[in-house]
Amino acid sequence: MNEMDLIDGLELEFGVNAEKQRDRRVWLTVEGGALMDVLRYLFDKGLEHLSAISVTDYPGDGVYELTYHLWSYADNFLVTVKTKTSRDKPAIESATPIWGESAQIHERELHELFGVTFKGNMDLTPLFLEEWDGPPPFRKDFDWRKYVNEKYYNKENEREKPYSI
């Protein structure tokens, strides 16, 4: 199976329009509801390796864009699945039933940094931040300069002044 077969298959099965960006890169966008079916289909097609999950924040449109980067060991190409979810109450089905622990850990990270809830993921305890009380820190509207200035910088210290500007 090569990229073109997969693109045709996706068109046939789900009616989604996948696009070949360059050799070994396929990008497609799906609606939130169809995401699980598409991911399951892709997994069955041999995309066994979940390389990464990422979230991009678009405060202007009020959405989070999730990207799933999947790699096929058998056929050597990467499929990126994009989907959108609301920014105010971000929630999406978890990919753990498909990819198991490797999806679990990526989702745990995103839950902490973006506040996305993955339904069905059992363990979403914070990974990196300790005693964090602010909003999810990787959101675009989180002003980390202000937060750090207020919380950590010493106003008296001459050397820390350039950072306050």
Place this chain on the structure above:
Amino acid sequence: MIKTILELIRNLFKKPMTVRFPHEQIEMPEGFRGEHAYEIDKCISCGLCCKICPNRAIEMIDAPQKDRDKYPKTYPRIDLGKCCFCGFCEDICPTDALKLTKNVYLSTFDSESVIKEPIEK
């Protein structure tokens, strides 16, 4: 087993890899990124170094009062404590007024001495 013993015995009589640092040291190559050397007379006060510095270690300041007449513009003050020695200031400087030298002996007990003023006070 025998190989290990032989290897170790051979090592015992070999010159060690390490050098006794303060007494001897390995040679530093050309182009090492160490402490900055700044020539105020070449500086045109463009402020590019201040803008490119990823760590905001460079700040453009006025010359001290006594030198104001000779140096009326702003000049870079470098905070070596924030510097990551990337060398962007050297690369971007249009007149080669800022250069990185081979001096790496920068550790100090005095937090004031890590700030490099453009003109000695």
Place this chain on the structure above:
Amino acid sequence: MMMWINILLIPVIAFIAIVVGLLYAGIDRVLAARMQERVGPPLTQPFLDVYKLLIKQNIIPGKSVKWLFNSMPVVCLASTLIILFYLPFGGFDPLLGDNGDLILVLYLLIVPALAMVIAGLSSGSPYASVGAQRKMIMMMSYEFPLAITVVSIAWLLTTSEIPDPFSLQAVTGNPVWGLVGPLGLLGLILQLLVLLFVTPGELGRIPFDVSEASQEIAGGVLVEYSGRNLALFYLANAVKAVVFVSVIIALFFPYGLGVTGWAGILADSLLFFIKLFLLLFVGSTFIRVAMSRFRITQVVYVYWIPSVLVSLTGLLLMLVDTLL
């Protein structure tokens, strides 16, 4: 009169033993460094280490059993030093030689290790209790081949009709190599090898430092120790190297130069230290550099199966040799 001189000599010998132990610790570090292609620290480094530890704060953890925690380093060092007085050290005859024998030395050798076990258990840290358990298991493992070796030497002396075979005078007075034929010689060499293999275990050095294994249990029995208490353990460890190798020397290489008078004592001492350092190099430094740490199960295995088998083979060879 002799008794009083001996008692006066005790602190002198103890001091010499500590200095020699620390000196060897320094030599050990330099030699190990050279085998690892490094320059290594100066020879005085262990002295500086001890000095630094002595001026550092002595922290006692809140959860520990304080009197045990504080007394065990002293017990460890004291018991290590006591063994020394039963052994011929340098050119001197054993100071307390009249009052004890090999069996006592064997028992006394357990005391420092036991002190460490108690120290570990009393410090109230999970790392230390894992370390203490491991130390106990290790003691049980290396005592057996050690005992076989010592007993077989004593047995050899008995068959050679030497009176009082367990006393140290008998052992040092009759070098074992002269009592056997060619087969027995082989047996004795096997026994010596086993004893050298027991050395790193007895001293708690790699590959047998499972009780301290810093990469596994962060220092094990000594994890909570600091300052003066740690310095005492450090000294005890350095002295123990001298003590244990002195036992080997007494058993296998009790030769002197045979010169009398003060010059003789001095020459014998020098020879003794050369023997000491050579044996320590083979039994501790070299093995330490060449091997990685055993698992505790592997420690038990190597001491119980191969070491005991080699030891028993040695004994058998000696037996056959006497029968022939």
Place this chain on the structure above:
Amino acid sequence: MSEKNPTAYELLFGPAHPGSGNFSVRLKVEGEEVTSARADPGYLHRGFEKLMEYRNRMQNSILSDRVCVFEALNWNLIHAQAVDELTGEDIPEKARYIRVLMAELSRIQSHLIWYGATSMGLGFDTGFKVAFGYRDYILDIFELVTGGRVYPAGYICPGGVRRDLPDSAKDKIRGVLGKTREMLRKCESFEKTTLQYRTKGVGILDRGDALRLGATGPIARASGVSSDVRSDDPYEIYPELDFEIPVRDEGDAYARCIVGRQEIRESIKIVEQVLERMPEGKLDPIKPKLANKIPEGEVYVRNEIARGEAGIYMKSIGEESPYRCKIRGPSLLHMIPVLEHLLKGAQIADVPAIYWSLNICPADMDR
């Protein structure tokens, strides 16, 4: 299970522990056996993904150094590739060779660290010190070429490399390759008394688990998953080079060590080929620029670094700095799911062996 088991307690392996990195694992222990392990990362979280949204491409290439200290050049390369793919710039042929050359040298030194750290975890001091000593010869090369021993300061930057290769570098690199071979010979002579009896049959990761837990790189290859981004998803000049991918089926810590060592050999081969084919001529160094916009678009680039698969997802909306930059490090998956899986049921004594055989770097996990 009794309610209160006197031999059950909790041990912390790290972060302030001689056998661990800046990373901690909570071990539930019964006697000498680990019943469960829970990874607790976060000691090196510096928020690079967020920081990169505020800096321009050259400043970001400096940040990419610090994703993982031991593999600064590899991370430089992957960041540079992400930006290059967005800009569609043509990279000079010689710069591409230098990039691969430096990335492979970096891989060798990273594998040497791996060998050293594994030896240290097993209490084999000699291996640790010898490996770090020989690594310093490679650092000398880095110092000569990039101007810094550990941090190359974005040497491999978007558009090429920051400096041309000095004339004396080629001979020096050949000399260092000889030294590295000597090191490998030493490793092998120490093998029997050290690595073998401590790592054989320890921490077995079978093929199915390796796939399910997301293992990549040498860890997956030691479990029989034959995949290497350099050949499966080639980048730079790798398609023109001739190298093999070592694969083993055992999946234990020993197999991982062997794979690591064979990879050093392959890397030496690659470096030799690169040196041979390196185009002549002068290379224009890349200077930092202000107001240098990254064209709109999004890419996901993958790279094979010494620890496994690294990736960067970069989205740009036509500003100087990327709009979003997701960094995918190999260690996140190796350190949490794989490590937790392997530690379950292991002996305490094997914890460092398993931990270090996974070749993990807390820095690129926490980012």
